[in-house]
Amino acid sequence: MEKLVKLISKCIPVRQKNVDTDQIMPARFLISVSKTGYGENLFRDWRYDESGNENPDSLFNKEEYKNREIIVAGDNFGCGSSREHAVWGLVQYGIRVVISSMFADIFKKNSLKNGLLLVQVTPDELQRIFSIIEADPDAEITVDLANQNVVMPDGSEIEFEIDPFRKQTIMEGQDDTAFIMANEDKIVEYESRFNK
Amino acid sequence: MAKNIYEKIWDKHVVFQEEGAPPVIYIDLHLLHEVTSPQAFDGLRQRGIKVRRPDRTFATVDHVISTINQSCPLKDPIAQAMVVAIEANAKEFGIKYFGLDSGKQGIVHIIGPELGLTQPGKTIVIGDSHTSTHGALGALAFGIGTSEVEQVLATQCLFQKKSPTMNINITGKLEKGVTAKDLILYIINQIGAGGGTGHVIEYTGDAIENTNMAGRMTICNMTIEAGARSGIIAPDEVTFEYLKGREYAPKGEDWLEAVAEWKELRSDPDATYDKTIEVDASTITPWVTYGNSLDMSVSVDGQIPTVEGFSDDGDKQKMESAIEYMNLKPGQKVKDIEIQNVFIGSCTNGRIEDIRDAAKVIEGKKVASHVKAKVVPGSQQIKRMAEKEGLDKIFVEAGFEWREAGCSSCLNMNPDNIPAGEYCVSTSNRNFKGRQGKGSRTLLASPITAAASAIEGRVADPRKYI
Numbered sequence: 001m002e003k004l005v006k007l008i009s010k011c012i013p014v015r016q017k018n019v020d021t022d023q024i025m026p027a028r029f030l031i032s033v034s035k036t037g038y039g040e041n042l043f044r045d046w047r048y049d050e051s052g053n054e055n056p057d058s059l060f061n062k063e064e065y066k067n068r069e070i071i072v073a074g075d076n077f078g079c080g081s082s083r084e085h086a087v088w089g090l091v092q093y094g095i096r097v098v099i100s101s102m103f104a105d106i107f108k109k110n111s112l113k114n115g116l117l118l119v120q121v122t123p124d125e126l127q128r129i130f131s132i133i134e135a136d137p138d139a140e141i142t143v144d145l146a147n148q149n150v151v152m153p154d155g156s157e158i159e160f161e162i163d164p165f166r167k168q169t170i171m172e173g174q175d176d177t178a179f180i181m182a183n184e185d186k187i188v189e190y191e192s193r194f195n196k
Numbered sequence: 197m198a199k200n201i202y203e204k205i206w207d208k209h210v211v212f213q214e215e216g217a218p219p220v221i222y223i224d225l226h227l228l229h230e231v232t233s234p235q236a237f238d239g240l241r242q243r244g245i246k247v248r249r250p251d252r253t254f255a256t257v258d259h260v261i262s263t264i265n266q267s268c269p270l271k272d273p274i275a276q277a278m279v280v281a282i283e284a285n286a287k288e289f290g291i292k293y294f295g296l297d298s299g300k301q302g303i304v305h306i307i308g309p310e311l312g313l314t315q316p317g318k319t320i321v322i323g324d325s326h327t328s329t330h331g332a333l334g335a336l337a338f339g340i341g342t343s344e345v346e347q348v349l350a351t352q353c354l355f356q357k358k359s360p361t362m363n364i365n366i367t368g369k370l371e372k373g374v375t376a377k378d379l380i381l382y383i384i385n386q387i388g389a390g391g392g393t394g395h396v397i398e399y400t401g402d403a404i405e406n407t408n409m410a411g412r413m414t415i416c417n418m419t420i421e422a423g424a425r426s427g428i429i430a431p432d433e434v435t436f437e438y439l440k441g442r443e444y445a446p447k448g449e450d451w452l453e454a455v456a457e458w459k460e461l462r463s464d465p466d467a468t469y470d471k472t473i474e475v476d477a478s479t480i481t482p483w484v485t486y487g488n489s490l491d492m493s494v495s496v497d498g499q500i501p502t503v504e505g506f507s508d509d510g511d512k513q514k515m516e517s518a519i520e521y522m523n524l525k526p527g528q529k530v531k532d533i534e535i536q537n538v539f540i541g542s543c544t545n546g547r548i549e550d551i552r553d554a555a556k557v558i559e560g561k562k563v564a565s566h567v568k569a570k571v572v573p574g575s576q577q578i579k580r581m582a583e584k585e586g587l588d589k590i591f592v593e594a595g596f597e598w599r600e601a602g603c604s605s606c607l608n609m610n611p612d613n614i615p616a617g618e619y620c621v622s623t624s625n626r627n628f629k630g631r632q633g634k635g636s637r638t639l640l641a642s643p644i645t646a647a648a649s650a651i652e653g654r655v656a657d658p659r660k661y662i
């Protein structure tokens with residue numbers, strides 16, 4: 001996992017509310033023996049029709065929207081089934097941050113575990129961000145995790161909350177497993193103390 | 197301070213806790229199956245690391261295999277890839293694999309106890325919801341997700357919040373023909389499918405003490421269907437008797453030492469719980485689910501409730517939807533439901549004791565002509581044991597199919613699915629829509645109720661066969 005301290009990127013607006021995990025990663029892509037390859041199926045059914053033709057209207061198919069690292073999403077993003085693959089898909093597609101006014105609970109947990117930063121703002125702030133990035137699709141915004149704020153192109157700032165432990169692991173580029181691995185000495189000590 | 201068994205095990209397993217983070221606990225035993233492990237191994241390869249403690253990690257294959265001919269390649273290419281992957285991963289990472297030709301393969305929750313890997317006081321995780329089964333031996337056991345499987349493979353540790361606790365104290369004697377399965381179905385009916393949410397439930401009381409290991413495993417297995425994190429039962433002489441001499445159980449001096457230690461696990465007399473529930477076992481009757489949630493169940497001699505009988509709007513809606521999906525009539529007698537399938541097996545009721553009990557009911561009788569019935573032993577060892585006792589012949593003569601070990605019709609992930617629109621009296625643990633196959637209609641019951649139903653071709657009361 002890459003470190004994330006400060007990120008400057010153009011955004012992909014996803015205005016819909018209640019985007020569920022089945023839209024993010026359709027169920028038929030869950031059964032696999034590999035942990036990679038999810039990025040290409042992100043929002044699969046938005047991007048392609050049933051016969052596999054590209055939908056030219058989907059922002060995810062537009063050249064100028066590729067390589068953007070921030071999604072700005074409507075309320076209750078990530079609701080529905082608890083599948084972690086939805087987060088894998090976002091991360092593997094290259095998304096580092098999702099900004100919304102509300103995230104579904106399990107999606108939030110899964111995101112944190114996998115180092116995807118979720119920035120929760122108020123509904124008014126979200127609308128402001130939408131209007132800015134829709135007026136100028138090339139507007140760049142800055143997500144500054146160290147200072148816990150989002151800096152808009154006009155220099156205005158929106159603050160956000162994050163659990164200090166999660167802030168630390170994301171800034172250091174550690175997912176949960178990497179964090180525990182970094183504490184190997186404590187595991188060794190435990191094993192010798194309890195004779196394991 | 198007085199502690200319950202969960203707190204005793206927990207306190208011995210906290211490795212460290214970072215401020216603001218959940219505790220990191222040590223995992224004594226990690227079992228793997230083919231569905232939830234491949235991506236975890238893939239994760240290890242991406243990190244370029246090994247399995248930290250292959251000696252605490254064991255693998256088998258159970259969910260996707262065929263139970264007609266275990267070794268035939270599967271039609272579904274993804275299922276086949278999973279079977280190939282677990283064997284290859286076990287080899288690559290130096291993990292003991294109980295494969296199809298090992299003679300010890302079986303449903304992961306069956307073989308853990310059977311091999312003596314599951315022991316009191318251990319922390320046990322598996323990438324599978326029904327890991328709670330292992331709690332029957334006094335272990336702290338719960339299911340985890342794929343990224344946590346990777347975490348345990350990598351570190352032998354797990355981020356884990358401490359759970360609230362619940363005590364269900366069960367007194368009184370179960371009537372003849374009423375089993376541990378009926379007891380747990382009844383309890384879930386009483387407390388609701390969300391009645392245990394997030395809790396570790398400890399079962400106590402003379403009804404539990406008088407239940408054998410197989411029954412205790414059935415109870416702990418289904419505990420998660422009440423939303424609980426885990427179920428646990430303090431180890432006693434029944435547990436020790438069960439474990440003694442098993443392949444991975446301690447031997448000689450070590451055995452004596454282990455038993456002395458295990459005896460300490462019992463909850464202190466003045467231990468407390470966040471919730472306590474009392475159950476009287478003596479009034480319980482054979483129990484059957486009729487709907488698509490675990491609390492939608494009635495006595496085998498009862499009736500399908502009416503929608504109006506529920507006061508809560510959510511319950512009404514649930515009932516309406518179940519009546520439609522299950523094609524039932526409110527007020528209809530459960531015994532009037534004509535069935536097409538019977539499945540005896542799964543990690544809930546695929547043990548030798550379950551098969552013996554069902555065989556007693558079926559002996560000398562015939563399966564109704566319109567019913568397809570099968571027995572699927574939970575493990576290869578159980579299958580051999582049953583065959584040695586001649587149980588397979590009893591079933592085959594009655595018209596049952598006698599299958600190889602696997603999860604089989606418990607879930608729609610292998611060739612044994614139940615056809616759409618058909619009823620199945622099943623000894624498994626979930627009755628959700630589509631669980632046993634698209635459009636399939638599940639009626640959960642005990643092995644003897646399933647056997648009696650096979651004979652009568654409709655849901656039947658097993659008591660008259662006992």
Ligand code: SF4
Pocket residue numbers: 258259303304305324326542543544602603606607624625
């Ligand atoms: S028998 Fe059913 S519940 Fe048990 S492990 Fe297999 S699929 Fe899961």
